[in-house]
Amino acid sequence: MTNEGASRIDRVSVRSGRVRRAIPLKTNPHDLAISPGGNRAWVTLDGTDDIAIVNLLRKRVRRYLSTGKSPHDVLFAPGGRRVWVTDWRGSVHAFSRKGELLTSINRGVALHHLVFTRDGRQAWVTDGGGDQVLIISTRSLRVVAAKSIKGSPHHVALTPNGRRVVVADHDRGNCGRVRCCHSSASEDDTGRPSTPRGLGRTVIRSKVLADQRIVAVASERE
Template structure:
């Protein structure tokens, strides 16, 4: 029995040592905070833009509990008497993990949800096209970036009413706070600068130059030393010193449609996880030397990203796959995929969100929110287009059912930078003949774009949707020449 007892003692000691070493704190908290092991009390939330829902997932078995319906799909939300939310998009949570703040861009609102009961506690309406909302680390305020205007709306976290505004350059994209609560970092979606703001004084105390105007996401490391932000238009991620004088430290070329960034800390160090929508991957970087350590294929158009309370997992929302995927941070492999609502944007992992019970109140089944079709467009002349073999263009298309209509969203990549294009319908699989335009768009400097259209599109581009009165058509992308579609450069994969 002695060898068994000795082995048991050694294993116990090793487990304790590992647990102590891993107690490091995860974003957005401080490094000194204790990790929170994954449990049935935790929840993963996703803000779903086209179904106007918030999905609720239990991370232990990666099972969808249900959705919180904040609004209706199109065209019901076009009514002048409509009172629900539109374009559910941004997300943050309170330091006590009891309140979720959900931003709806189209209805200019912040909805506050009780994490225990999934009930809406309050809705505050702010200025034009807000993007993200986060609580200050002391829980007293909620800062909302009003991207359609030029200020951060500061709400009282107890009354939910606006108490002041912090004027910044037009288009504030997102804000995050230093773990000690001293600074707020606000990047811009319209102007090439990050503003550093004193939380106590609501005054700008520093500026950081962005390499481009379009920053959708920003995050601070748990040790309070770095701030990372993404640039969606040029496909880069930048890092600056979180402390004065806020010097730029590194610029990394991450790839087309670089979306969000967040961190996981474990025994091997602190790692930045960056979602790259145009490549359908998450790239992983060390925060000490900025070296890339992994590229993780995850699915179509990865968007939001958030760590578990112990850093053992990273959760990623797949915008064009209507799913949430879980990554094991020890192996950097996908370990689970969970169906959620339509076009998940921001996500949040909230440890101990449900202290008691099963936390299923006020949720609904997915219903129409889980209905979508998925297509791929490939370069003309590649295999899958009925012609010669070659590399495919990674353009994914999602058709989100809204009842009679679908919202089409294409993650277009592999195109020429800063050029006009048309997404349209062609009569032939190879894109020849007349092209009927659905949407015109301009690519960004990385040769990519997010393109949206609405209509009865599934019925004419899929075999099972075709009827005797509607001939089948094929999705294509073509350059815009003199305001008209030229020859197709990407066609629907068959």
């Protein structure tokens, strides 16, 4: 896990909850993605333009990679051959697993979180500054649709059956639900986004549980 205050990533025992290993970084780590093989981690560094690529077997930083912008969220695409990074300046960057920049997609204002569909054909990216969710084809690396979301879309989660995407609204304390499909982003069965209200706090993260009926929400007090 990332330890932003201590500028390091920690390996924590699930049983004891104790830190087993700490790998120092040059500044505040924010998000972390581990390769499918478990031997490498990509870490975005808050307040910088850099990403740290960490060798988890040798327990040291392999290299620092500059995006030229402010990286925020990072995630390995299905199959582990590409790594996607969002930034606060409205771009999504696709890298090879070796760190080669494949493309940068500049279609947002302040991009935050991303999730891939189960078949890996689409990436859904929240744009809190643009009040929208971008849907990107992982094959063409182009935006194929944009879903307008009132408020400030923050985190996004895919239901286990892959049919719905749940979007957390950072400003209003709501969660919106939209249907997930391959060619475009359509609204829910009702013809409008489903937005349960009354959470009363600022929603920062959502997670759909295995039974697909419950959304676990992390929030902070206003």
